[in-house]
Amino acid sequence: MSAFWLLDFVLLALLVASAGVVVWLRNLNGAVMALSAVGVLLTVLFVALGAPDVAHSEVVVGAIALPVLYLVAIGKARTDVTDEEDLGERGEGRRVRR
Amino acid sequence: MARAGVSGVDGRGPEPPEAHPAHRPVVGAVLVAGAAAVLAAAFVAIPREDVPLPAIARQALTASLPRWHLTEPVNAVVYGMRGFDTFGETFLLIAAVVSVVVLTRTREPRRGYIGEEAAAKEEREQIDPSAAPDATQREARSAERVERGEDRPDTPDAVPLGTPAPEDAEGMTVVVRTAMRVVAPVLAVCGVYLVTWGYAPGGGFPAGAVMLGVILLLYAGFGYRRIGLVVRPAPLEVIELVGAAAIVLLMLLGLLLAGSFTANWLPLAPPQTIRSGGTAQVFSVGELVEVGAGLTIAVFALLGIRHDWASDEDEGGTQQ
Amino acid sequence: MIVVNYLAAAAVFCLGLYAVLTRRNIIKMVMGLSLMEASTYLFVVSVAYRARSTAPVLLNPQDGKTPAELAKGDVADPVLQNFCLTAIVIGVALTAVFLAVAVRVAQHYRTLDADKVRAMRG
Numbered sequence: 001m002s003a004f005w006l007l008d009f010v011l012l013a014l015l016v017a018s019a020g021v022v023v024w025l026r027n028l029n030g031a032v033m034a035l036s037a038v039g040v041l042l043t044v045l046f047v048a049l050g051a052p053d054v055a056h057s058e059v060v061v062g063a064i065a066l067p068v069l070y071l072v073a074i075g076k077a078r079t080d081v082t083d084e085e086d087l088g089e090r091g092e093g094r095r096v097r098r
Numbered sequence: 099m100a101r102a103g104v105s106g107v108d109g110r111g112p113e114p115p116e117a118h119p120a121h122r123p124v125v126g127a128v129l130v131a132g133a134a135a136v137l138a139a140a141f142v143a144i145p146r147e148d149v150p151l152p153a154i155a156r157q158a159l160t161a162s163l164p165r166w167h168l169t170e171p172v173n174a175v176v177y178g179m180r181g182f183d184t185f186g187e188t189f190l191l192i193a194a195v196v197s198v199v200v201l202t203r204t205r206e207p208r209r210g211y212i213g214e215e216a217a218a219k220e221e222r223e224q225i226d227p228s229a230a231p232d233a234t235q236r237e238a239r240s241a242e243r244v245e246r247g248e249d250r251p252d253t254p255d256a257v258p259l260g261t262p263a264p265e266d267a268e269g270m271t272v273v274v275r276t277a278m279r280v281v282a283p284v285l286a287v288c289g290v291y292l293v294t295w296g297y298a299p300g301g302g303f304p305a306g307a308v309m310l311g312v313i314l315l316l317y318a319g320f321g322y323r324r325i326g327l328v329v330r331p332a333p334l335e336v337i338e339l340v341g342a343a344a345i346v347l348l349m350l351l352g353l354l355l356a357g358s359f360t361a362n363w364l365p366l367a368p369p370q371t372i373r374s375g376g377t378a379q380v381f382s383v384g385e386l387v388e389v390g391a392g393l394t395i396a397v398f399a400l401l402g403i404r405h406d407w408a409s410d411e412d413e414g415g416t417q418q
Numbered sequence: 419m420i421v422v423n424y425l426a427a428a429a430v431f432c433l434g435l436y437a438v439l440t441r442r443n444i445i446k447m448v449m450g451l452s453l454m455e456a457s458t459y460l461f462v463v464s465v466a467y468r469a470r471s472t473a474p475v476l477l478n479p480q481d482g483k484t485p486a487e488l489a490k491g492d493v494a495d496p497v498l499q500n501f502c503l504t505a506i507v508i509g510v511a512l513t514a515v516f517l518a519v520a521v522r523v524a525q526h527y528r529t530l531d532a533d534k535v536r537a538m539r540g
Contacts, residue, residue: 004499005419007420008422008423012422012423012426015460016429016430017455019430019433019457020433022433022437022449023433023434023436023437023441023446023450028445030536031449032449033350033447033451035151035249035452035453036452038430038453038456039456039488040461042456042460043461046459046463047462048203049463049464049467049494050467050472050473050474050494051463051466051473051499051502052299052473052475053170053172053173053300053301053503054459054499054503054506055299055501056292056300056301056304056515057303057304057307057503057507058306058459059304060278060303060308060311060534061305061307061506061509061510064307064308064310064311065307065310066395066452066510067513068310068314068397068398069397069400069510069513069517070423070445070513071395072517073400073445073517073520073521074445076403076521076524077398077520077521077530078446080526088459108447122439122440123441125439126434126436126440129435130432130436130439132434134429137431137432138425141421141424141425141428141461142424142425144421144424144465146419146421147419147420147467147469147471150466151469151495152497155495155496155497155498156490156498158496159474159476159489159490159493159496160486160489160490161484161487162476162489163476163489164494167476169475169476170474170475170476170477171474171489171496172474172496172499172503173496174496174498175496175499175500176500180474180497183500183504184504187507187508188507189506189517190507190508191508191509191510191511194511194512194514194515195511197518197520198514199516201515201519201522202521202522203503204425204517230519235440245511264419282461296475298475298477299473300474301503302510303506303507307510332460333458369485384478388449389507393510395513396514397514400514400517400521401524403518403521403525406538
């Protein structure tokens, strides 16, 4: 059980934990941050597993492209959706004058 | 619209009969448990990490230096040996960007992505736009604009301290803007660095996404008006398709000059120099241009989406 | 020991599948899809890993090997890493399209709830 495998198992545990957070968090913005955490943890795993090119792409996607797309989509969708308490998202669903 | 039992349009009414979510978690859990069992059984039987490399990987590794003069086999594989696969993936990204642009199209043609709907509001409201407004009308109109809070300050610096948040200035305070003036070029150079040294890890796609990050940084700091000159549908789409056309031309020349579609027809510089990869390096730069512009178009098209298609006046459609 | 990577990838895949099957918010479903894609990236790179291997980078290798020797030594599998690179690019492209569709659904049906959307089809 060398240090490499220890690091590997710790990262995998964190990864599965943040994936669980993505599924069970009711607040959508929080879930997006958890998804970004999944991306960054994957990047560290790829560096450990000897895949620098894939780590480059994954950090850029996991930290820049995906969160921006999700947050913009949530913001745009929420301006027209009236508050839905049972929809599983506690954000402020009020109509916003743009 | 099929009104199966739904009274309120915004879902306030009684639950439609077949939409009870009660059964879904149990069924979902059972299906997922089945999938988990199958996956676990399959993954345990997969060869572990002590298996020798497959022949194709060994061939890719050994051929990367002599044939492409690249000391980075992954780049040699991505942009050289399996260039056709990357070619397909690049054009799939273009197809996705085109479909996002089509999905987020606004009803009227527009020059910029954001803030166009407020541009002609003044003229639309005046009865006779050609009649010159006299002093009282101008004063009344500016008072009304202040009351509606529409003349947003360009940057919040002039706003007195302690005004109720959120301030609706377009840009950010002077501290953030000066920090961005320092950081943005550094990040842009980091992005381009990723793609220039083909013989080290990095490639066109991460560099393009870093460019997206730099553009979003400038948008957040300075507001859309300052970057609206470049980040408009017209120039961005041209830049993206120029990158794509460069890739196609590069590949076709490979067909003409070197026999096969993605063959390398450029003279090979010695390894560990900037031009060492032949066409792999040019492909990577072409993909940088195409991915950077494509992702920017996708994000800003999503930002500029407006609700002006479904003009459902009868349900109080919002005409923002 | 790499089996743990495979099983973690299977676990993240099943979490994503569970999110897609049971969540009612359309954007949460798209997040489930992103989780499933993330698990495939992890799985592919874990399969590409070799025991005690370094990254497939022949640029000035350590312990005195020449690039040619390293190419024959124990190095991770570059071809599988290329598959993962392609998968990441396609994942981003598809997520952008899914989210554009989700926003249009939200605007047209006034709700992000998949059940209500199915009830109000038309």
